[in-house]
Amino acid sequence: MTNNIIFRNKRLKLLLTPFILFGIILIAMALTVVFQYRTIEEISHMPLERMAIGFLEALGLVFLYNYLVRKLNVSYPWKRNWLVRSIIDFGITIIIPTIIIGTINFAINAGWMPEHQNEEQFRIIIFIMPLMVSALLMVVVEMIVATEERNQLELKITQLEKEQINTKYTALKEQLDHHFLFNNLSVLSSLIYESTEKADKFIQDFAAIYRYVLSINKQDLVTVEEEMEFIKTYLNLYKYRYEDRFDYNCNIERELANYLIPPLSLQVVVENVLKHNVVSQQHPLTITIETTDGKLIIKNNLQLKTDKFVSTQTGQANLIEKFKLLNCEKPLFYSQDNHYISLIPLIPPSHD
Template identity: 30%
Template sequence: MKRFPFKAIIQAILASVVVSIYFVVVAKLDHKDVPLLSIILHPNMVRGLLYGFFLFLSHGYLSKWVADKYPNSKDFGKKMVVFYGISFILTIFVVFLVNAFLSGLFIPTGSKDFLQRFNHFINQQRVAYYFQLTIISWFISMLFFGFYFYKRFKDYQIKESEQEKQQITAQFESLKNQLDPHFLFNSLNVLNGLIEEDPKKASLFTTDLSRIYRYVLEHKDKSLVSLQDELRFSKAYLNLLGLRFEAGIQIDLHISEDESSGFILPLSLQLLIENVVKHNVISLKSPLILKIYRKNDYLYVENNLQKKKVLNSNSGIGLKNIQERYALLSDQPVYIQESADLFAVGLPIIAKTVA
């Protein structure tokens, strides 16, 4: 339940008093012979107080609504156009209602019915008077709400700057994970063994390894890459794993051409595959079963769970890094599921790339 807006009402009262004092001073300067008390108690001052109160209160809520509707700092111009456009209509509406109330339009008097009273009231209104009050309202709004808009504008600039810093930091951490020296060390060991045992496989292994590092260098600075490119790269990485672990790992990757549309974070699929290998036992007796598939707008990496007893201190950093990077680019969360014998991670597939 929302609390009654006492603070907004107090601010509106103070604003209307300040504006009224200004008009009292102006009236006194123009009519020096008129007693000050007569000016203060004049019906127009009551009318001015009501104008000031309701206009300040309504414009306060309008400014907050516009600021929330257009939160980005680049929308500052659009924000001003919408605010002053609605302010024009709002000022006329408030002035009309106050004038109608003070004229007794809503109070039955004599033999006149409401339609007669309304026609009489309309005939008394002057377009120039409404236009003049609208200009005054705009000027006062610039004084009272200009600072509010400017502060929100600077706050969003700072927020965008912080997000940019977080993205740079996340990309740097991701790059360190992608170029894991342990992966390179293990790959070179496997390559060394294959050179003696099977030169043909060693040649294929070297080709796939070079493709992997070429892909890393080409895509490390991108925010998103096409799912098709990431899958093509990951197949080279999976080939290395197949040569390294042979029958100890069973890979199930079936994504059709029609399912390869969309974009994901660069090297995020490779990082998930690397985590599976890093944290699970792989052996001929207990093969690691790795499945990669698409379901709706998510790309899933799923494996049977057979955790290693000893994990390194960096456990969970890679997955956390992916979550942080996705949070900067998409409202869709990274899906994580773990049971006694299954672990799965779902990466959101973004429909189109971002600048």
């Protein structure tokens, strides 16, 4: 369907070219009358049938040049040798009209075409005009073909970039999904030995969370309200484990509930907080999630672990990459006043 539309558009451009050309000629003729270089009577006696023949010639030249230019762009493109290509184009604009003129002249001499009574005007229209028209049409066709090829190249590049972005973004989402599952199964494993009641409650909440993960598998964006409901349940899992050693607070402006955010963004942030900070009776950890200036602020008291552990260093990098692929403002991460702060931009609903 799209290819047929493109083909019709190309054909329409070519058909319009001779009309535009002769429109310019008619305007020029009208201006000669306006400025009294010619009279309407003189214009009316011009060989209109010959002009009609000239129009058909121009129409034929347009399609012929279109065919030749496209073939040359494949067999001998401009980038190969622009000087030789220019000579080839110039030769075409001279040779083809010369053949046409010679054919018409032969037909007149053979008596197949009648001579016109105004020989001067006849020679201008039949002999001189084809050379001028040929050169102009070649330039126009080259411009049309070059523009089409450039647009097709840009469209192809855009499609390839989009496919690459979709592939990369899907890979990022899948990576986060697997990471999420692995970490929470580890938490469940430890809870089973501590309290079966906690483990049972954990399983119920974990099932609800995993349903959310499955439901957003094909989504690039979710609402802040959906993501907040998810993260509250997610943080509850850690409350079961750490009890009074861990706490969280959420304060989200209601008018931002329909704003958008990449799914699992908050999970990445809070997971990093819990992974890198001490959570103990002497050092309780608190996470606060609130909004300001159209951004989510995730803040926690900074109490970094001193023991060394292997980190993949992919959490924040993946989150930044997700926003980059969505062509949105990237998240910020920094330390301030013994707190670690994450700023996650919210995307207006119109972006979706």
